[in-house]
Amino acid sequence: MSLTLSHVTLAVTDLARSERFYAEALGFSRVYAAEPDDAFKRLLERTEARSLAMVSMQAGDFRIELLKIEPTDGALSVPPALGLRHMAVRVDDLQAAADRITGAGGRALAGTDTSAGGGRFTMCADPDGVRLLLIETPKSSS
Numbered sequence: 148m149s150l151t152l153s154h155v156t157l158a159v160t161d162l163a164r165s166e167r168f169y170a171e172a173l174g175f176s177r178v179y180a181a182e183p184d185d186a187f188k189r190l191l192e193r194t195e196a197r198s199l200a201m202v203s204m205q206a207g208d209f210r211i212e213l214l215k216i217e218p219t220d221g222a223l224s225v226p227p228a229l230g231l232r233h234m235a236v237r238v239d240d241l242q243a244a245a246d247r248i249t250g251a252g253g254r255a256l257a258g259t260d261t262s263a264g265g266g267r268f269t270m271c272a273d274p275d276g277v278r279l280l281l282i283e284t285p286k287s288s289s
Contacts, residue, residue: 154203154210155234159275162215164252166202168274171251173236173244175204175211195219209236233270233278241267241283248279 159165169175183191183199193199197219203212211234238244245255248271256278259270266284273279 154212155231156201156212156214157231157273157275157277159213159215161274162200162202162213164274165213166204168251168253169204169211169213172248172253172273173206173279175206175209178203178205178210231277233280235280235282237282237284239283241269241281244281244283245269245271248273248281253279 157165166177170177180200180202183201185194188194188196188199191199191214193216195218196216198217200215200217201212203210205211236244249255252274254272256270256272259268261268266282268283269281271279271281
């Protein structure tokens with residue numbers, strides 16, 4: 148069996164804000180937007196939602212889907228405690244990427260800068276608090 152990653156879906160509180168953030172901070176571009184139907188609500192196990200709206204975005208081979216869930220009764224079921232911890236993103240310039248994230252409405256998490264194996268790392272967060280691990284690895288010499 149051959150596997151390739153299709154996409155990562157992030158539940159967000161403000162679809163337009165998140166789309167702007169991922170475009171400005173990390174260079175993602177919109178692929179499509181949709182309002183999934185009831186069958187898709189069942190697939191995502193979100194039948195309690197009044198509506199769903201999503202935007203699919205891509206940067207290189209990396210695709211994300213931003214999902215806004217509008218609850219019927221003002222509350223959503225609690226997401227699982229286990230699951231996505233962070234998205235790791237390779238960058239050419241760690242500081243420049245962190246600056247773009249903060250400039251686009253995200254934040255750099257203080258005290259998370261570290262290095263190992265020749266690489267540099269820092270943790271940031273998008274406007275909803277989703278963790279973004281930035282990884283800068285040495286450029287290979289040819």
